[in-house]
Amino acid sequence: MVLLEVRGLSVIYRTLFGTVKALDDVSFTLDKGESIAVVGESGSGKSTLALAISRLLPPNARYVSGEVLFDGINLVKLPQSKLRMIRGTGIFMVFQEPANSLNPVYKIRDQLIEAVRVRMIKSGEAFDEGKALKEIISTLRDVRIPDPEIIIDRYPHQLSGGQIQRVMIAMGLLMRPRLYIADEPTSALDVTVQAQILKLLKDLKSEYNLSIIFITHDLAVASVIGDRIMVMYAGQVVEEGNIDDVVTKPYHPYTQGLLGSLPRISKHEGKLPIIGGSVPSLINPPSGCRFHPRCPYATDTCIKVVPQLKITDNRRVRCHLYA
Amino acid sequence: MPEVLIKTEGLTKWFLAKKYGLLEKIFREKPVYVRAVDKVDIIVERTLTTALVGESGSGKTTLGRLLTTLETPTAGKIFFDSIDVTSLKGGDLKKFRSRVQMVFQDPYSSLDPRMKIRDIIAEPLLARGVKGRELRERVLKIMEEVGLEQSLAERRPSDLSGGQRQRVAVARAVISNPEFIVLDEPTSALDVSTQSQVLNLLAELQERHKLTYLLITHNISVARYLSDRIMVMYMGKIVESGETSSVLKEPQHPYTQALIESIPDVGKKDLKPPTGEVGSLINPPSGCRFHPRCPFAMDICRREEPPMIEVKKGIYVACWLYAKR
Numbered sequence: 001m002v003l004l005e006v007r008g009l010s011v012i013y014r015t016l017f018g019t020v021k022a023l024d025d026v027s028f029t030l031d032k033g034e035s036i037a038v039v040g041e042s043g044s045g046k047s048t049l050a051l052a053i054s055r056l057l058p059p060n061a062r063y064v065s066g067e068v069l070f071d072g073i074n075l076v077k078l079p080q081s082k083l084r085m086i087r088g089t090g091i092f093m094v095f096q097e098p099a100n101s102l103n104p105v106y107k108i109r110d111q112l113i114e115a116v117r118v119r120m121i122k123s124g125e126a127f128d129e130g131k132a133l134k135e136i137i138s139t140l141r142d143v144r145i146p147d148p149e150i151i152i153d154r155y156p157h158q159l160s161g162g163q164i165q166r167v168m169i170a171m172g173l174l175m176r177p178r179l180y181i182a183d184e185p186t187s188a189l190d191v192t193v194q195a196q197i198l199k200l201l202k203d204l205k206s207e208y209n210l211s212i213i214f215i216t217h218d219l220a221v222a223s224v225i226g227d228r229i230m231v232m233y234a235g236q237v238v239e240e241g242n243i244d245d246v247v248t249k250p251y252h253p254y255t256q257g258l259l260g261s262l263p264r265i266s267k268h269e270g271k272l273p274i275i276g277g278s279v280p281s282l283i284n285p286p287s288g289c290r291f292h293p294r295c296p297y298a299t300d301t302c303i304k305v306v307p308q309l310k311i312t313d314n315r316r317v318r319c320h321l322y323a
Numbered sequence: 324m325p326e327v328l329i330k331t332e333g334l335t336k337w338f339l340a341k342k343y344g345l346l347e348k349i350f351r352e353k354p355v356y357v358r359a360v361d362k363v364d365i366i367v368e369r370t371l372t373t374a375l376v377g378e379s380g381s382g383k384t385t386l387g388r389l390l391t392t393l394e395t396p397t398a399g400k401i402f403f404d405s406i407d408v409t410s411l412k413g414g415d416l417k418k419f420r421s422r423v424q425m426v427f428q429d430p431y432s433s434l435d436p437r438m439k440i441r442d443i444i445a446e447p448l449l450a451r452g453v454k455g456r457e458l459r460e461r462v463l464k465i466m467e468e469v470g471l472e473q474s475l476a477e478r479r480p481s482d483l484s485g486g487q488r489q490r491v492a493v494a495r496a497v498i499s500n501p502e503f504i505v506l507d508e509p510t511s512a513l514d515v516s517t518q519s520q521v522l523n524l525l526a527e528l529q530e531r532h533k534l535t536y537l538l539i540t541h542n543i544s545v546a547r548y549l550s551d552r553i554m555v556m557y558m559g560k561i562v563e564s565g566e567t568s569s570v571l572k573e574p575q576h577p578y579t580q581a582l583i584e585s586i587p588d589v590g591k592k593d594l595k596p597p598t599g600e601v602g603s604l605i606n607p608p609s610g611c612r613f614h615p616r617c618p619f620a621m622d623i624c625r626r627e628e629p630p631m632i633e634v635k636k637g638i639y640v641a642c643w644l645y646a647k648r
Contacts (some may be wrong), residue, residue: 041514191543195586199594219515224591262589
């Protein structure tokens with residue numbers, strides 16, 4: 001069952017220096033209960049994609065073309081009043097900087113009660129504060145928050161980064177969204193906390209049939225959380241497929257480069273493989289294939305002709321090598 | 324056997340957790356301390372990289388800052404090349420400081436945005452009285468060595484990418500020919516593809532200039548690449564130390580084991596993180612500080628602090644599991 005379908009999505013930012021083509025013709029689908037990891041370096045457009053799906057783009061951004069079909073409804077065209085029905089209970093998003101996601105002047109208790117109230121009102125249930133509180137405590141316990149009865153009476157600044165991130169995940173659970181978008185939710189956290197959260201998300205996915213879009217720059221994290229992986233480069237999807245297939249046999253030279261640059265050897269065994277050059281400007285992206293200036297296999301065709309996403313072995317790859 | 328460059332004895336740094344002024348003194352309140360580094364004995368060997376790994380709040384950055392004299396220890400001693408650094412003052416301290424350098428985590432805030440790249444890199448030499456043509460030549464030479472184009476000399480940090488900025492920070496650290504460099508999370512603000520470029524550069528410079536590194540990182544794969552020795556820190560204490568490949572392959576301390584089980588990897592599907600939260604550094608747990616989270620905790624772990632035990636040749640672990648009874 002398809003929950004989300006993104007079709008030919010293109011987004012630009014207007015800046016003082018020119019028009020930034022942040023997303024170019026991005027398409028993918030996500031089933032119910034499925035997780036997809038979106039991987040790329042800074043400037044690849046992965047965060048813009050998350051914001052574009054949840055209609056949270058900043059004012060200088062514009063949808064150029066494409067559709068975001070959530071349960072068959074095109075979110076790109078939806079008026080703000082209707083979006084309220086989708087946000088929170090339909091799509092819930094967790095940001096990289098958890099500290100800014102909570103309101104600093106309200107206690108955790110009030111912010112979580114509001115989440116439950118919103119859900120109950122939307123689903124037509126009668127709101128009961130005692131019942132809501134019980135649910136909040138048990139959910140906080142699920143996300144491994146120690147002493148939830150004490151924690152809920154604290155303000156956000158009294159919690160650690162890991163605790164706030166877990167409160168946000170708990171809020172997501174209380175809202176019972178169908179699509180959970182997480183933008184680098186664990187990058188600012190320690191590995192042990194990251195591991196706890198990844199484990200929890202996986203448990204929740206199977207328990208609540210949650211669909212997850214997990215945005216990360218870390219292929220290793222992607223490999224733990226994702227059923228599928230979508231690699232982005234300079235605003236485009238360059239490779240997409242089953243996670244195990246892609247990490248064991250990457251097709252696109254950029255995916256190969258990313259996997260190769262994970263340090264797994266010691267300096268005594270030699271140099272780390274690198275991807276030469278740097279991420280291109282999206283105001284004037286390179287001609288042809290956007291990766292050609294850094295690609296070891298680049299030919300004349302790559303400089304002149306824009307490669308299309310082609311299906312090869314159950315996988316989509318944007319590269320002339322596989323045309 | 325490489326010789327010892329740095330040795331610490333009972334090195335301790337406590338920070339005041341709360342203001343302790345006249346009023347508090349008059350009302351006879353007890354000052355509250357955070358025990359960032361608590362009675363740490365380490366050695367750093369010459370020309371090798373010693374990695375210091377641990378979670379945030381474990382005290383690894385404080386330990387690095389103590390070794391470069393950016394912090395004054397509350398107690399304990401630091402010996403650098405057999406000189407007692409903690410007793411140095413004035414001119415001697417300045418002379419000592421020319422032998423150590425530091426590269427910071429965030430190249431976006433560690434470089435002065437109003438200075439030209441040339442001046443940023445030249446600053447350590449200026450402080451030592453190098454001037455004129457020699458200064459210019461040495462700056463250009465080091466820029467070439469770290470892979471920065473000469474044309475960047477007149478630019479400012481805002482014109483540079485993250486990777487280029489970190490190269491500037493590395494150039495600034497190496498230009499005065501120090502013996503010892505503390506690398507505080509040198510690649511954690513960089514993208515993966517840039518990270519490997521900087522790691523290659525650091526390895527190359529170490530080889531060429533016979534540098535001794537202390538690599539502070541929470542990223543185990545960075546430690547695996549760059550380091551020869553590794554020290555694992557938990558709540559202000561070193562819990563395990565030894566040769567990097569051996570510690571990463573066969574971690575002995577339950578905390579090191581949990582830490583390594585938490586690291587995601589391509590193709591690894593199950594992570595086994597430790598349960599619970601890091602305890603309070605103001606009131607650290609009694610006995611072994613890891614005991615509330617340790618699956619093997621015994622009675623003695625709650626009562627007494629474990630000693631450092633050599634479990635294998637060169638592998639030291641602070642854990643009661645390995646004590647001979």
